[in-house]
Amino acid sequence: QVQLVESRGGLVQAGGSLRLSCAASGRSSSTYAMGWFRQALGKEREFVQAISWNGDITYYADSVKGRFTGSRDNAKNTVYLPMNSLKAEDTAVYYCAAGRTSSSLRAGGAEYWGQGTQVTVSS
Numbered sequence: 422q423v424q425l426v427e428s429r430g431g432l433v434q435a436g437g438s439l440r441l442s443c444a445a446s447g448r449s450s451s452t453y454a455m456g457w458f459r460q461a462l463g464k465e466r467e468f469v470q471a472i473s474w475n476g477d478i479t480y481y482a483d484s485v486k487g488r489f490t491g492s493r494d495n496a497k498n499t500v501y502l503p504m505n506s507l508k509a510e511d512t513a514v515y516y517c518a519a520g521r522t523s524s525s526l527r528a529g530g531a532e533y534w535g536q537g538t539q540v541t542v543s544s
Contacts, residue, residue: 423447425455425517425535432541433507441502443517443535454523455493455500456480458531459513459540466516470502471526480527485511509544 428442445455456471470491471480479491488507493500504511515538518531 423450423453423519423533425519425533427515427517427535427538430515430538430540432543435507435509435542435544437507437542438503438505439507439540440504441515441517441538441540443500443502445498445500445519450498450519451495453519453532454521454526455517455519456491456523456526456531457502458516458518459511460516460537461510461513464513468527468529469515471520471523472500473523478523480523504540507540507542509542512540512542514539 424446426444433439452474454473457469458466459469460466469482472491472493476493489504517535519533520526520531
């Protein structure tokens with residue numbers, strides 16, 4: 422069992438930046454790929470970013486490439502998602518997720534989810 426706890430999101434102006442983090446705990450949590458999904462009001466949850474257990478492989482949704490980056494610190498069992506050049510369409514609840522591989526996460530195969538954190542971008 423893996424528990425995931427996201428940092429608090431927030432309200433930011435368009436063009437601004439925000440960094441999310443997610444702390445993992447539980448047996449073998451550092452061996453899981455981790456990543457982020459988001460769900461805007463009235464829309465389905467969508468993939469944002471995934472990183473392999475050792476940080477070697479990272480995937481991004483086309484909509485965030487070049488603006489969002491992802492990293493992980495296995496010593497702290499934490500992943501980070503710095504988000505830059507934020508747009509109004511980035512407004513959503515962001516969920517941290519863990520899965521067996523980064524490619525399976527990208528395909529929506531998360532095994533564990535965080536509780537979600539709201540990010541609101543004002544235009």
